[in-house]
Amino acid sequence: MTNRPGPAAGTDPAAPASVRSRSRRNVVLSRLSELGASAQAAIPGLYAWSITVAPAAWSRGAPTVAKVAAIAGVIALTTAPLVEGAGFRRSPPAEANEASAAAAPPQPKGLAVLSAWTGPTWARIWSVWGFVLSSAIVWTLAPSALSSARLDGVRGALGVVGWALFAFASAGPSLRADPEAAGRIIAGSSLKPRSELPRGDGVYVAAGVVLALAMQGVGWGVAAPERAVLVRLVTVVCGVAVLGATTSIALARHVTRFPASRRLRLRRSLPWIAILALFLASGLFLISR
Amino acid sequence: MQLLDLLAAALVLGAAAAFTFGALALARANDVEAIYFLVVGVVALRAGVQLVRPGANA
Structure with missing residues (x-):
């Protein structure tokens, strides 16, 4: 393995374009990896919301x-994610913790207590x-929206998948870059x-x-379904053979x-x-008749 | 690239063309013509592969 160039290398104007683009990609990936678990869970959560909650809330x-x-x-x-990020910003680095261990910050009072409700746990x-x-409130207020008569089966299954992904992403800790890996x-x-x-x-x-692929463009205008399926099957088999x-x-x-040797191959x-020659000759003979 | 390799490539191209003609004939419900072209395609494909196949066994 080789040392990867750090983000600083990407800012070097003398570096080649490929190196700069790789560095930019590394920076983007590193920013994405710094997202917390709640941000990662928000994506399947929004998907599940759009499939199972929003249609119920805006149903008739x-x-x-x-x-x-x-x-x-x-x-x-x-x-x-903002709640989680605020917690990370609020917690000082490890060196600062050691330096100011003796002088602990005063406990917040009043509305300032809300600022203490940050971090991964609160997020x-x-x-x-x-x-x-x-x-749950939406589904309780609009129970008919989830009835089998109004909910499509495929959409319901996709909603289950969305909720499962949300639960999985919420339960697991986010994967972060190991600072000691370098x-x-x-x-x-x-x-x-x-x-x-x-x-x-x-x-x-x-x-x-x-x-x-060129063979797959043949026979799309066939009206009879059985014939159309046969043409599709034949073109797929011929394509695989070629x-x-x-x-x-x-x-x-x-x-x-x-x-x-050439003689053996021949x-x-x-x-x-x-x-092949026999077939071609018979075909030509039949056409000429 | 030897002459036999070029012949093999031509046979494979011919096989693809025969398959296409066969599929077109099948779409027109002309079954005899379709079978003819498909068989020609299979034989051409087999001949092309046999031409370039290495090894001492026949």
Whole structure:
């Protein structure tokens, strides 16, 4: 493994464009990794909200309180990362903790107590309970919206998946970058692949893919469903066969242990070429009649 | 690239064309013509692969 360039390297104007773009990408990834668990849980939570809560709150006959509760759920989801981030900003770094261990800050009083309700724990409470309770209120006020007659089965299943992802993301701690990981990196030569893709193979495979895809454009205007399915099946099978043949030809170029002589190759393929010539000749004969 | 490799590539291209003609014939409900082109495609494909196959066995 090699040492990765830090974000500072990306600001060097003399660095090549590829290095600068890689550094920018690293900065973005590092910012994303610094997001807390509540921010990561907010994405599936918003998905679950849009599928299961919002349609119920804005269904016909739902009271205004249900809409307000639904909006409160969204606010709980979206403001939880702020609560979590405020906690991180409030807690001083470790060196400062050691230096000011003797002089502890005074306990907040009155409304200032609210500023102490920050950090991952409070963010999780705000996110999970705020969202779940508001959703429960919506469903209680508009129970008919979740009946099987009005809720589509696929949408309901997707909502279950959304809620499961929200629960999973809320339960697990967010993955953060290990500050000591950089010290464990051993600088050395870059890793070499065990084998390299031979030059030209990609062209063969790409040609096979193009041919196979071109076949899929045939027969889309067939009116009879049975015939349309048959055409689709045949074109898919033919495409797979062509792709397999081009791959075989590409692979055959690299087997050099026992190269077949030109005479052997011709003798081996001669029956097939003869059958092909026979078919073509019979086809031409039938057309000319 | 040898001459046989070019012939193999031409056979594979011809097979793809035959498959396409077969599918078009199938879409027109012309089954005999479709079977003819599909069989021609299979044979051309097989011949192309046999042409480039290495090894000493026949």
